[in-house]
Amino acid sequence: MSEQRLRTNFIYHGDCREILPTFPDECVDLIVTSPPYADRRKNTYGGVPPEKYVEWFLPISAELKRVLKPTGSFILNIKERVVNGERGTYVIELVLEMRKQGWLWTEDYCWHKKNCYPGKWPNRFRDAWEHCYHFTKQKVFKMYQEAVMVPMGDWAEKRLKKLSQTDLVRDESRSKSGFGKRVANWLGREWVYPTNVLHLATEVSNKNHSAVFPLELPMWFIRLFTQEGDIVLDPFMGSGTTARAALKLGRQYVGIELCKEYVELANRTLQAIQPSLIAESQTSYTVPKRKRK
Numbered sequence: 669m670s671e672q673r674l675r676t677n678f679i680y681h682g683d684c685r686e687i688l689p690t691f692p693d694e695c696v697d698l699i700v701t702s703p704p705y706a707d708r709r710k711n712t713y714g715g716v717p718p719e720k721y722v723e724w725f726l727p728i729s730a731e732l733k734r735v736l737k738p739t740g741s742f743i744l745n746i747k748e749r750v751v752n753g754e755r756g757t758y759v760i761e762l763v764l765e766m767r768k769q770g771w772l773w774t775e776d777y778c779w780h781k782k783n784c785y786p787g788k789w790p791n792r793f794r795d796a797w798e799h800c801y802h803f804t805k806q807k808v809f810k811m812y813q814e815a816v817m818v819p820m821g822d823w824a825e826k827r828l829k830k831l832s833q834t835d836l837v838r839d840e841s842r843s844k845s846g847f848g849k850r851v852a853n854w855l856g857r858e859w860v861y862p863t864n865v866l867h868l869a870t871e872v873s874n875k876n877h878s879a880v881f882p883l884e885l886p887m888w889f890i891r892l893f894t895q896e897g898d899i900v901l902d903p904f905m906g907s908g909t910t911a912r913a914a915l916k917l918g919r920q921y922v923g924i925e926l927c928k929e930y931v932e933l934a935n936r937t938l939q940a941i942q943p944s945l946i947a948e949s950q951t952s953y954t955v956p957k958r959k960r961k
């Protein structure tokens with residue numbers, strides 16, 4: 669293989685299975701992505717059959733593991749679809765196979781889609797959430813929890829006004845779950861750590877791509893896992909949401925996208941945010957054809 673290098677603030681046009689091997693080892697700080705879901709959107713950018721999904725994704729996750737720094741994180745936004753009235757198992761199988769590849773399955777954040785369509789199904793309710801799996805390469809990784817703190821909320825004022833005796837000591841759970849809390853610890857606090865559920869509305873304004881995630885989704889993970897100047901990779905860049913999020917937060921982005929029209933769409937949006945930075949990356953890149961042995 670020729671020299672491996674990485675161009676930042678740039679969207680590579682092509683198949684990530686071919687482009688990722690051209691990147692150097694341990695060169696990105698965070699990966700946030702939403703790959704094509706199994707068999708979805710066959711008519712737009714192709715789909716992978718559910719029974720082939722794990723086999724298709726594993727070489728990609730192996731490359732992602734190689735290019736991620738040891739202290740980095742990988743956020744995989746995905747949801748198993750329903751076939752013949754049953755949820756598919758390929759996402760669960762993928763997680764188990766990725767663990768065998770050496771990834772640590774650190775967390776499963778839940779993206780609650782606040783504005784999902786109402787509907788009626790005979791055997792389930794409307795689907796209002798997706799996984800954001802958090803994989804890491806090691807137990808100690810970069811995480812800036814203070815960057816995603818949330819306001820304490822109005823409820824606290826009333827609850828903390830009159831503290832009982834139990835509120836002043838650590839109150840062990842009455843259900844014997846082993847959890848305990850000291851309510852008085854919250855006194856005087858304005859900001860608290862969030863939960864692992866992100867309540868975000870789906871993107872409805874982007875009519876040019878059929879599977880866009882909300883800008884706040886990559887922004888939340890970028891704040892949590894990176895610092896200014898760090899490099900964020902999205903190997904399934906689509907309309908460029910991850911790149912926009914990275915730019916807005918002063919990080920660098922690297923994208924890969926199979927469809928030329930989406931590369932152009934993303935570049936147009938990015939240019940509007942920061943013309944000088946993007947001007948140079950307007951020409952899309954295609955991996956040079958390798959000679960067959």
Ligand SMILES: C[S@@+](CC[C@H](N)C(=O)[O-])C[C@H]1O[C@@H](n2cnc3c(N)ncnc32)[C@H](O)[C@@H]1O
Pocket residue numbers: 682683684685701702703704705713877879880881882903904905906907908909910924925926927930
């Ligand atoms: C679910 S969409 C990503 C949407 C993106 N998160 C956004 O907000 O616009 C998946 C994208 O992956 C692209 N894609 C599919 N297979 C690919 C491959 N092998 N390499 C790179 N991109 C691919 C599709 O064209 C599609 O735009």
